[in-house]
Amino acid sequence: MAEQTYFHSIKVDKAKCIGCVTCMKVCPTKAIRVREQKAHINYERCIDCGECLRACPHSAIIPLTTLLSDLNRFKFKIALPSPVLYTQFGQQSMPSEILTVLKEIGFDHVYDEALVCEMMSVATEEYLDENRSPRPIISSICPVVVRLVQRLFPSLCGNILPLEPPREIAAKNLRSETAKQEELKAEEIGIIHITPCSAKMVSINHPESMAKSHLDGAISIREIYNKVMMKLKQEAGLLMMQTQTRISGVGIGWAFEGGEIRGLKYSNTVSVSGLLDTIRILEDVESGRLRNIEYLECLVCPDGCIGGPLTVENRFVAKSNVLRLLRHFGGKRRVNTELVQKLYKENFFSFAWAVEPKSFPPLDADRGVAIEKLKMKEELVGKLPGTDCGVCGAPDCQTLAEDIVRGEAKPEDCIYISRNESQGEKKWRKAR
Amino acid sequence: MKNRVLFQQEFEIQGGDFVNAGESSCKIRNTLREIGINSDIIRRIAIAAYEAEMNVVMYAQHGTMKINVYQDNILLIIDDKGPGIENIELAMKPGFSTATEEMREMGFGAGMGLPNIKKNSDVFQITSKVGQGTSLEIKILLNGKNG
Numbered sequence: 001m002a003e004q005t006y007f008h009s010i011k012v013d014k015a016k017c018i019g020c021v022t023c024m025k026v027c028p029t030k031a032i033r034v035r036e037q038k039a040h041i042n043y044e045r046c047i048d049c050g051e052c053l054r055a056c057p058h059s060a061i062i063p064l065t066t067l068l069s070d071l072n073r074f075k076f077k078i079a080l081p082s083p084v085l086y087t088q089f090g091q092q093s094m095p096s097e098i099l100t101v102l103k104e105i106g107f108d109h110v111y112d113e114a115l116v117c118e119m120m121s122v123a124t125e126e127y128l129d130e131n132r133s134p135r136p137i138i139s140s141i142c143p144v145v146v147r148l149v150q151r152l153f154p155s156l157c158g159n160i161l162p163l164e165p166p167r168e169i170a171a172k173n174l175r176s177e178t179a180k181q182e183e184l185k186a187e188e189i190g191i192i193h194i195t196p197c198s199a200k201m202v203s204i205n206h207p208e209s210m211a212k213s214h215l216d217g218a219i220s221i222r223e224i225y226n227k228v229m230m231k232l233k234q235e236a237g238l239l240m241m242q243t244q245t246r247i248s249g250v251g252i253g254w255a256f257e258g259g260e261i262r263g264l265k266y267s268n269t270v271s272v273s274g275l276l277d278t279i280r281i282l283e284d285v286e287s288g289r290l291r292n293i294e295y296l297e298c299l300v301c302p303d304g305c306i307g308g309p310l311t312v313e314n315r316f317v318a319k320s321n322v323l324r325l326l327r328h329f330g331g332k333r334r335v336n337t338e339l340v341q342k343l344y345k346e347n348f349f350s351f352a353w354a355v356e357p358k359s360f361p362p363l364d365a366d367r368g369v370a371i372e373k374l375k376m377k378e379e380l381v382g383k384l385p386g387t388d389c390g391v392c393g394a395p396d397c398q399t400l401a402e403d404i405v406r407g408e409a410k411p412e413d414c415i416y417i418s419r420n421e422s423q424g425e426k427k428w429r430k431a432r
Numbered sequence: 433m434k435n436r437v438l439f440q441q442e443f444e445i446q447g448g449d450f451v452n453a454g455e456s457s458c459k460i461r462n463t464l465r466e467i468g469i470n471s472d473i474i475r476r477i478a479i480a481a482y483e484a485e486m487n488v489v490m491y492a493q494h495g496t497m498k499i500n501v502y503q504d505n506i507l508l509i510i511d512d513k514g515p516g517i518e519n520i521e522l523a524m525k526p527g528f529s530t531a532t533e534e535m536r537e538m539g540f541g542a543g544m545g546l547p548n549i550k551k552n553s554d555v556f557q558i559t560s561k562v563g564q565g566t567s568l569e570i571k572i573l574l575n576g577k578n579g
Binding site for chain 2: 154155156283284286287288289357359360361362363364365367368370371374375377402
């Protein structure tokens with residue numbers, strides 16, 4: 001089954017799931033069906049956006065991220081936190097303090113991913129300058145956006161920025177540097193991203209643009225939150241000077257929507273956050289409406305990564321915290337531009353291969369049969385009530401019709417149809 | 433046999449309705465996906481259909497967009513009741529536009545509509561009568577099994 005060949009970052013806890021239709025309704029790729037009072041995820045269609053995880057009222061959708069206890073298999077453990085982590089612990093905690101605390105809860109070394117974000121701004125400008133078409137170039141930061149494009153907008157695969165995101169670039173650099181400095185074998189080092197979403201696990205376990213991720217796992221902010229918070233409280237005031245890590249204001253800005261484009265020299269750029277708005281703007285791109293835009297930043301969580309489903313702090317408070325940090329650290333790039341340009345030319349940031357389209361299968365492999373099925377589907381849609389109630393186990397009447405012509409559901413699954421078979425069709429048609 | 437229409441859909445387009453503009457081309461895109469048309473061809477059709485739809489919305493009172501799927505090609509036919517085009521040769525020139533200031537404010541009327549449709553089609557025909565309307569035929573060939 002697909003479950004074994006393709007790793008996914010979420011699963012249904014069958015014991016907790018009561019078979020309500022909440023998750024099925026919010027799924028943007030219509031990957032969920034409710035059968036025998038349990039939600040089932042079709043992993044061929046799932047893009048790991050985490051909308052179901054966010055919506056489930058029974059906590060029955062579980063994120064499959066790395067656990068702190070998994071770290072023991074590594075001799076040397078490095079934490080590579082998303083800049084979102086800095087926004088989670090109130091106004092008093094500074095990034096350097098948070099990084100210091102990470103070293104007290106089990107990591108041997110910490111690294112500020114935000115620094116690499118500055119490098120990526122330079123590399124992105126190089127790419128845009130060198131490649132004048134197609135437009136817009138779409139950010140590859142959010143793994144869900146990459147998977148969304150592959151599946152729903154396959155013709156836009158060539159628009160995806162073919163550079164690895166900061167977390168991968170940071171990990172790539174850290175592994176070789178640390179191996180040298182600490183005299184370790186590369187595989188003895190565990191480089192763990194600290195993540196606001198479970199989608200990063202998918203890009204680690206099943207990368208779309210290289211054979212193997214440079215990261216060894218991703219621990220959710222939720223998993224470490226209590227431990228970090230306790231330490232911060234206990235050691236308030238003592239932590240300031242302990243970790244002498246450089247912190248980047250530009251990079252911290254990447255925690256919320258617009259961070260990436262704010263750092264670019266181009267002004268005709270667009271940033272979008274939230275899943276539905278991302279889908280809408282990609283539809284516009286596919287129609288050729290945004291040809292004049294150089295760069296499109298899309299993040300599927302509301303307001304960007306600070307709205308990730310595995311964060312703890314309210315995203316509006318988190319945003320206020322980012323803005324305060326931006327004021328403190330300043331938004332000026334301090335990275336060595338010439339060095340980054342040299343690395344860019346050496347393809348240090350580049351994808352190993354281009355992201356490939358992964359379109360959903362048509363109604364049938366044979367076009368003639370697919371057309372017949374499409375006609376059958378349209379006829380069925382006319383017979384279904386159009387109320388999109390979800391009781392049949394499909395998210396809406398259109399999708400039930402599609403499932404029926406694909407042979408995965410029956411017309412009687414619709415309660416309107418099964419009821420009318422016993423009570424006579426006219427009655428409910430009148431009632432509508 | 434080769435010229436038999438395998439599938440047909442028709443959409444109404446309301447002139448001046450910017451709110452719902454683009455819906456027909458979106459539906460066409462979904463249909464083509466379901467019958468397994470190659471994504472690059474879908475993109476060309478989507479761009480041509482969108483530009484044609486926008487032309488009707490911007491300039492005409494009313495129009496229809498028909499899509500016919502054949503064994504080896506897809507044909508889009510757009511007919512509108514509108515002002516018609518006085519000089520087709522000029523209208524086909526990139527950058528030429530008769531769009532009003534307001535339309536340009538909204539980001540339309542860059543004068544790339546018709547040239548762009550032509551660029552994305554394999555066979556393109558345009559006929560127009562001033563005071564009556566314009567008719568476009570856009571043919572995109574499907575080559576091979578996956579086309």
